[in-house]
Amino acid sequence: MKSFQQQLADLGKRLGKNTNSLSESISEVPNYSERRKQYDAQANNDIAKLQLETKQARIQALYGASELNESWTFDRLIEDSADVKEAISIAQAFIGAHSDPSWRNSRAHMMIFYGDYGRGKSHIAGAIAHQLIQQFEITVLYRQLQTLLELRFFSYDYQAEDKASMxxxxxxxxxxxxxxxxxxxxxxxxxxxxxSAQSWLGSLLRQRCADNKNCILITNHHFNDLPKALGTYCFESIKEYETYKVQFQGPSRRGSHEEPDELSSKSGYQPNQF
Incomplete structure (x- = not known):
């Protein structure tokens, strides 16, 4: 049986071609394995680029739905007091725990930020949300409770044309x-x-807890006053969570004003579970 080179030479003679030039041109063509490596590398690059673009689109969509303040990030926080530094440490621990699937699926977790106006409570909560969206693509929703209660109230007017109920x-x-x-x-x-607001909020928190959904509550009330302020049913709903309380008592970022005695009488705080 003739070899491939002999068959090529016979074909060249019939066509009147130089068999040496044919052999050289064939030898210059990359073999299948080399071509396959090139195609695979290009395909992997294209897939990685598409995945990155898709992830960025998902993250932007999450930001759009969250209604977060763009400036509420960790790099814009002013760490000018011990309580803010401590709160940031707790916040980073909360974020880091999301890398553990067993922690995320074990039960619902809640952080309660409390203290006077302008202490950075909303900023740190927003910073947590920003990082969770970027790092874990967590869905986040920021809302003021009073706004929800007002919308809930107006939703009972079924003859209104503003579609509040919808x-x-x-x-x-x-x-x-x-x-x-x-x-x-x-x-x-x-x-x-x-x-009525106590019942609605308590039911909302209980349903979220049953589905292992996490919450951050931000209030100007002292923690010890929350059972009375929120009502027994609502506060018992909070206690169903793995709950952490974080007190803010540093200087106000909104200008000076009189400090409540209950908060100003302490020099620091110790976050803990209850």
């Missing part, structure tokens, strides 16, 4: 579905939430 149903679904719900200004300017 908006409230849509928001209610978001409140239950997001991985991290941040409720700011809890019980703001109120000594006690109205009983």
């Amino acid at each position: 908006k409230f149903r849509e928001i209610s679904k978001q409140l239950l579905d997001v991985d991290l719900l941040i409720l700011d200004e809890v019980c703001v300017n109120q000594t006690i939430l109205k009983q």
Whole structure:
């Protein structure tokens, strides 16, 4: 049986071609394994680029749905007091725990930020949300409780043309579905939430807890006053979570004003579970 080179030579003679030039041109063509490596490398680069673009699009979509303040990031925090530094340390530990699937799936977790106005509570909560979105693509929703309660109140006017009831149903679904719900200004300017609001908030927190959904509550009330301010049912719902309380008592970032005796009488705080 003739070899491939002999068959090539015979074919060249019939065609009147120089068999040496044919052999040289064939030898210059990359073999299959080399071509395959080139194609695989290009395909992997294209896939990596597409994955990155898709992830960036998902993250931007998460930011758009969260309604977070863009300036609430860790690099813009002013670490000018011990309580802020301690809160940042706790926040980073909370973020880092999300890398453990067993922690995320074990039960619902809640952080309660409390203290006077302008202490950085909302900023740190927002910084946590920003990093969770970037690092773990966590779904986040930031809302002021009073705004939700007002929308809930107006949703009962079924003859209104502003579609408040439809908006409230849509928001209610978001409140239950997001991985991290941040409720700011809890019980703001109120000594006690109205009983209907207590029941609604308590039910919301219980449903989220049952689904292992995490929360951050931000309030100007002292922690010891929350059982009275939120009501027994609502506060018992909070206690269903793996709950951490973080007190803010450093200097105000909104200008000087009189400090409540209850907060100004202490020089620091010790975050803990209850």
